[in-house]
Amino acid sequence: MTTGRPYHHGDLRRAVLDAAIEAITEHGPAGVGLRDLARRVGVSHAGPVHHFKDKAGLLTALAAEGFTLLADALDATVTAGGDIIELGAAYVRFAVEHRAHFEVMFRPDLYHADDPALVEARDRAGAALAGGVADRPDPELASVAAWSLVHGFATLWNTGALSRTDRDPVAMVRAFAGSMFLT
Amino acid sequence: MTTGRPYHHGDLRRAVLDAAIEAITEHGPAGVGLRDLARRVGVSHAGPVHHFKDKAGLLTALAAEGFTLLADALDATVTAGGDIIELGAAYVRFAVEHRAHFEVMFRPDLYHADDPALVEARDRAGAALAGGVADRPDPELASVAAWSLVHGFATLWNTGALSRTDRDPVAMVRAFAGSMFLT
DNA sequence: GCGCGAACTTGACGCTGACAAGATTGCGTG
DNA sequence: CACGCAATCTTGTCAGCGTCAAGTTCGCGC
Numbered sequence: 021m022t023t024g025r026p027y028h029h030g031d032l033r034r035a036v037l038d039a040a041i042e043a044i045t046e047h048g049p050a051g052v053g054l055r056d057l058a059r060r061v062g063v064s065h066a067g068p069v070h071h072f073k074d075k076a077g078l079l080t081a082l083a084a085e086g087f088t089l090l091a092d093a094l095d096a097t098v099t100a101g102g103d104i105i106e107l108g109a110a111y112v113r114f115a116v117e118h119r120a121h122f123e124v125m126f127r128p129d130l131y132h133a134d135d136p137a138l139v140e141a142r143d144r145a146g147a148a149l150a151g152g153v154a155d156r157p158d159p160e161l162a163s164v165a166a167w168s169l170v171h172g173f174a175t176l177w178n179t180g181a182l183s184r185t186d187r188d189p190v191a192m193v194r195a196f197a198g199s200m201f202l203t
Numbered sequence: 204m205t206t207g208r209p210y211h212h213g214d215l216r217r218a219v220l221d222a223a224i225e226a227i228t229e230h231g232p233a234g235v236g237l238r239d240l241a242r243r244v245g246v247s248h249a250g251p252v253h254h255f256k257d258k259a260g261l262l263t264a265l266a267a268e269g270f271t272l273l274a275d276a277l278d279a280t281v282t283a284g285g286d287i288i289e290l291g292a293a294y295v296r297f298a299v300e301h302r303a304h305f306e307v308m309f310r311p312d313l314y315h316a317d318d319p320a321l322v323e324a325r326d327r328a329g330a331a332l333a334g335g336v337a338d339r340p341d342p343e344l345a346s347v348a349a350w351s352l353v354h355g356f357a358t359l360w361n362t363g364a365l366s367r368t369d370r371d372p373v374a375m376v377r378a379f380a381g382s383m384f385l386t
Numbered sequence: 387g388c389g390c391g392a393a394c395t396t397g398a399c400g401c402t403g404a405c406a407a408g409a410t411t412g413c414g415t416g
Numbered sequence: 417c418a419c420g421c422a423a424t425c426t427t428g429t430c431a432g433c434g435t436c437a438a439g440t441t442c443g444c445g446c
Contacts, residue, residue, distance in 0.1 A: 129230060168359060169352050172350070175358055176309075200348070
């Protein structure tokens with residue numbers, strides 16, 4: 021408790037976020053608690069409150085970070101000349117590699133969905149995804165279809181509903197996205 | 204629903220389940236509490252505990268009920284001669300009409316995923332879904348693709364991520380599922 | 387080197403889920 | 417018909433949670 025711990029942590033905000041990511045990866049979004057995170061990081065029970073006003077604020081920050089990471093990954097795929105298949109693969113790769121972020125991002129009842137930073141990052145990711153099907157007839161329908169396909173696969177994979185297969189998830193989505201969107 | 208009063212305060216189990224469905228539809232699975240449900244139904248704070256041993260038990264019952272309803276809907280579609288498009292439409296219709304059930308069903312961190320009744324109903328639903336693509340090359344991949352498509356669409360629709368369209372969700376899934384699976 | 391404000395602690399409040407023990411009531415059994 | 421039993425529900429209690437308010441410590445600009 022009082023053994024040489026500096027009063028100021030240094031980067032408590034980052035530390036709490038990382039602890040939250042770890043806890044959510046292990047036990048899901050429901051298994052995360054502000055006091056528990058404070059304990060993991062080694063500060064008092066109200067320490068995190070100063071950085072994220074409340075529990076929803078912490079999850080808002082996590083979701084915003086997630087949308088930013090996703091938008092970056094999608095943008096990088098586009099600028100590297102990737103087609104819609106690569107876009108889908110990047111989406112699934114993000115969901116698998118950043119499972120905690122991904123699970124929070126699509127539970128708007130857990131955070132403040134009108135946060136400006138979050139909205140901006142989310143729109144950026146949405147635009148990158150929609151850009152991949154802009155040249156098709158009824159692009160709105162095509163974008164929803166493509167998004168549904170990769171999002172559903174990522175969700176089912178992360179919840180363990182597909183656990184009986186031992187294939188590589190990114191390879192799988194490449195396979196059936198190819199047979200559907202490259203007629 | 205409350206025709207007979209077999210006990211002190213009626214059919215408490217059904218009443219609590221219905222109250223949970225209502226609460227989850229309004230505020231999401233995170234916004235439901237055992238004590239709150241007891242209050243809504245008009246019993247003391249520990250009344251529900253006797254029917255569902257704990258909070259996870261309540262959600263287990265809800266999830267099992269949901270998988271049963273889904274399996275029934277899919278089986279009915281199959282016996283009515285529906286093809287894979289109709290199967291997908293039935294899936295999405297279930298997700299939209301029974302949103303509370305659907306949201307709990309795919310959050311295994313909230314309930315006891317090894318409950319026998321739940322496992323049986325879930326397998327039944329999975330078999331009905333897989334049967335629609337059994338006659339294709341690589342049926343495992345096709346079934347995952349079909350499931351991903353409708354599941355992703357249902358999830359995105361229910362979380363409000365697709366809210367900018369005012370089209371009918373079942374008609375939408377029929378449209379793009381048709382263009383993908385009826386080559 | 388000093389004070390000001392940000393970062394963190396301490397303490398308290400009402401809420402929650404879980405458990406234990408007591409009260410009430412329908413129902414089968416004798 | 418009555419009696420006892422077990423299922424149902426209540427009451428009371430406990431630790432833990434999120435949130436707020438007030439106090440303490442310390443980095444940093446002036």
